[in-house]
Amino acid sequence: MARRSRGRFIDGIVLLDKDTGMSSNFALQRVKRFFNANKAGHTGALDPLATGMLPICLGEATKFSQHLLDADKRYLVTAKLGQRTDTSDSDGEIVQTREINFTQEQLETALEHFRGETMQVPSMFSALKYQGQPLYKYAREGIEVPREARPINVFELNFISLEGDELTLDIHCSKGTYIRTITDDLGEMLGCGAHVIMLRRTQVAGYPYDKMVSLQQLEELVAKAEAESLSLSDVLDPLLLPMDTAVSGFKEVNVSEELATYLMNGNPVQVSNLPVDELVRITIGESRQFVGIGQMNDDGQLAPKRLIVVRDTQEK
Numbered sequence: 001m002a003r004r005s006r007g008r009f010i011d012g013i014v015l016l017d018k019d020t021g022m023s024s025n026f027a028l029q030r031v032k033r034f035f036n037a038n039k040a041g042h043t044g045a046l047d048p049l050a051t052g053m054l055p056i057c058l059g060e061a062t063k064f065s066q067h068l069l070d071a072d073k074r075y076l077v078t079a080k081l082g083q084r085t086d087t088s089d090s091d092g093e094i095v096q097t098r099e100i101n102f103t104q105e106q107l108e109t110a111l112e113h114f115r116g117e118t119m120q121v122p123s124m125f126s127a128l129k130y131q132g133q134p135l136y137k138y139a140r141e142g143i144e145v146p147r148e149a150r151p152i153n154v155f156e157l158n159f160i161s162l163e164g165d166e167l168t169l170d171i172h173c174s175k176g177t178y179i180r181t182i183t184d185d186l187g188e189m190l191g192c193g194a195h196v197i198m199l200r201r202t203q204v205a206g207y208p209y210d211k212m213v214s215l216q217q218l219e220e221l222v223a224k225a226e227a228e229s230l231s232l233s234d235v236l237d238p239l240l241l242p243m244d245t246a247v248s249g250f251k252e253v254n255v256s257e258e259l260a261t262y263l264m265n266g267n268p269v270q271v272s273n274l275p276v277d278e279l280v281r282i283t284i285g286e287s288r289q290f291v292g293i294g295q296m297n298d299d300g301q302l303a304p305k306r307l308i309v310v311r312d313t314q315e316k
Contacts (some may be wrong), residue, residue: 007038008232009311010057012240017212018046018054027215031056034218034235043068043204043246044175049089052076053200053212061243062309064293068246072155074172074203077196080185081165088123088180089140092195100165100192107159111169111191114182115157119149123181152177168193172203206208206248213239243308244290250281253294253302260284264291264310268301279305 014035018027032040041062043055046144050225052075057065082100086090102110121129124139138145156172158181169178180196187194202209218236225235259269263282274296282294282304292307 007032007036009059009235010035010037010132010233010240011061011243011308012057013061013243013245014056014058014239015207015212015241016056017214018051018056019215020051021048023048024054027054028056030215031218032058034215034222034232036232041065041241043071044073046201047089047180047199048184049091049196050199050201052199053204053207053209054201054208055204057243057246058240059243061246063306063308064243064246067284068204070175071203071205072172072174072203074170075179076160076168076170076198076200076202077179077183078166078168078198078212079187079194080197081167081187081190081194082192083186083195084187085195087195088184089196089199096193098118098192100190102190104162107162107167107190110186111157111159114186115154116266117151117153119150119174120152120178120181122147123184150176156180166197168198170202205246207241207245211241244281247279247281247293250293251275251281252278252288253280254283254285254288255302257285260291263294263302263304264307266307267305268299268303270300271302274300274302282307 014031016027016031018024025043028040028042035058035237037058039059039062041057043057043065046052046054055068082098083094084096086095093248116245121137124144128135130145135145143315153174154171154177156170158170160168160170171182179199183194183196221235224230225232253274254273255263255269255271261270276296279293281290282292283290291310292304294302294304
């Protein structure tokens with residue numbers, strides 16, 4: 001007998017403003033519980049130290065979370081100069097203290113080194129896995145394991161301020177970029193050492209900063225719903241962004257209602273103007289209802305890759 005899923009069927013994306021000091025999984029579970037959602041997943045963890053945008057996918061939106069994991073990110077980071085730690089952030093132990101002695105010109109030269117396409121060696125305190133275990137587990141045991149440099153792209157690296165021994169930067173980068181590693185490497189280039197004391201993710205893909213909501217705000221809304229005998233759907237669901245915003249950068253291919261019958265059963269269909277070797281966003285009919293993503297197959301047809309379960313109504 002199939003196990004009955006718990007929670008309501010609710011689809012969409014919550015832009016959570018994660019607080020510092022909590023894990024991304026803890027934040028995910030809280031959001032899932034607030035929405036009483038049957039399924040939830042986040043789109044790339046933020047360190048406990050970090051705050052800011054953590055898109056959380058509910059229901060069918062979890063099928064497209066990988067595309068947000070692969071998206072560009074933007075961060076505001078403050079580094080403390082003159083001190084290097086074993087984790088490259090303030091959660092670690094100070095391993096070296098040095099004088100701060102560089103000019104603004106030397107700083108600009110050092111920053112230029114990190115702009116554009118470069119190779120980066122991931123930190124031992126990252127979640128990347130080695131032989132099935134995350135690197136940070138080895139690091140906590142004092143074990144150093146080999147890591148290969150990986151290509152990253154820093155699209156923008158903007159100087160914000162230098163106040164005393166605290167340097168603040170704005171960084172727009174590709175997926176897989178470790179801001180702690182940039183901070184540590186920059187500190188070494190400047191000859192004084194540095195570590196992250198504040199990290200805030202301000203953007204994921206093209207999601208708007210002002211649409212973020214905190215756990216405290218969600219808690220207050222749930223309390224309001226209970227106090228006023230309102231349903232969760234009335235109070236919380238207006239915060240959800242459509243699930244297809246996770247793939248909004250894909251070209252849209254609109255399929256007729258007739259062809260959609262075949263497509264939704266997993267069959268490829270013939271459509272015009274289908275791009276080659278690109279995932280596309282599939283919509284149906286005049287209402288342009290989003291139903292998933294697909295790609296051209298070897299026969300030149302649109303083959304579904306990931307489709308949603310279409311429901312007439314969502315459970316309250």
